[in-house]
Amino acid sequence: MGIREEILRIIEKNSRIDVHELSVMIGADEIAVANELKTLEEEGVICGYHTMVDWSKTEIEKVNALIEVKVTPQRGLGFDSIAERIYKYPEVTSVYLMSGGFDLMVILEGKSLQEVAGFVNNKLATLDTVLSTATHFILKKYKDHGTILTKKYEDTREIITP
């Protein structure tokens, strides 16, 4: 296994790790690791270094919704052009093409229920190619991006064992 996969596995969980520590942990040369990171960024494999924020623990109100969207694919363009129209809205955080009962899954972040509803009614549903929408509001996030948000890790082991 090359260092690439191991680098990705580590920084996917901890993007703040510095190159030196990363190279120590995977037992590789520091310059090789730095080069690999650069290549990964250039190739777009690494798309960004984000921070996971649990907004519900702040005073700032955020509302998240999942919207199932059925659309009419366009000749020659398939779903891509409609997806692009949708993802250009800054309040849209994710757009996925789905298999199954609907076509696009749109994830939205807004300040309030009204704002999200307004977006769906005024912008999304009125697009020509959109046939229908079904909006689901997220009530509570238990786990996000592999991280459990509702509970902190607690070491319950005995302090010293043979």
Place this chain on the structure above:
Amino acid sequence: MRSPIGKKVVDIKPSGIRKFFDIVQETEGAISLGVGEPDFDTPWHIRDEGIYSLEKGRTFYTSNSGLKELRVEVSNYIKRTQGVDYDPIKEIFVTVGGSEAIDLALRAMVDPGDEVLIPQPSYVSYEPCAILADATPVIIELKVENEFRLTAQEVLDKITDKTKILILPFPNNPTGAVMGKEDLEAIAKVVVEKDLYVISDEIYSELTYNGKHVSIVSLPGMKERTILINGFSKAYAMTGWRLGYACGPEEIMAQMVKIHQFAIMCAPTTSQYAAIEALKNGDDDVKMMREQYNHRRRYLLNEFERIGLPCFEPNGAFYVFPSIKKFGMSSEEFCTRLLKEEKLAVVPGTAFGDCGEGYIRISYAYSVENLKAAMERLENFISKL
């Protein structure tokens, strides 16, 4: 009134770890690197199978030897990792942790006065178990210049007419030492020549970082002379499930099962169902954990070098065993002062045998953040010496 206590038991020294445990517990705000078990939770799919077995009402004894399905999985596992065939019915049985298997193997195989060779530093229970079985423990002191591996000469030096068993504790707790194929071949030669039996405690077999673990049972003529002991605690982070197994010649297994049936009846049923899942679908979990241990191991070795703590590179288990000889203190003094002055708990090497003097055991079954905080304290402490 006469003493209610038997003499044999009184004479056994209590574990050196126990004593240290009491001091650590009284120290508020202490960080511990003293734990001998994984920090990972048992993978959820394994726990789920345990829960499911309870839901289905699998709450009865199993056969003394354990669930057949589990023994078949153990047999498959040894076949695929070591290329050795064990009959799941006659040559494998399930125990309450690897530790029960150690006890049973000794009790089943020795007569009073038989000598048992025990390489140290090593896990705390071999010596007391040998004594309780009325055998005479004979300690082999492993050396740092051999990277704490056992050499054929060291075995030869301790062999007498009474020597019957050699304990082979690799990958090793507390040193992290691993025996390679050539090392084992040299040992196997002596074992055959001198007509010894081996109890090979391979509980850390999945945690090696420089090539795959080689079991002595994979060498010609050794399956017949070896009790292979392994379990689920370390590989699958299942310490609390208390589940291990022993594999070996039918003749010996039959006697071990006999003791097991009278003393224990059978290993916990829930754990056995969970263990089937572990062996069937747990390979990816083991791989993930091994990779993370390896990251931490490399991190610690790098830190030791930075702060000036000499340590050979251990390639197994989840311990490092640095030397503290240059500070002119005993292991116990070093650990006690480290705890008092910097609130960092590590285990004195002497807890694993007298020849652990001059060393400390540091476990890396902790998150990197935890290790970082601990290394800060260790560096502070060392810089004051």
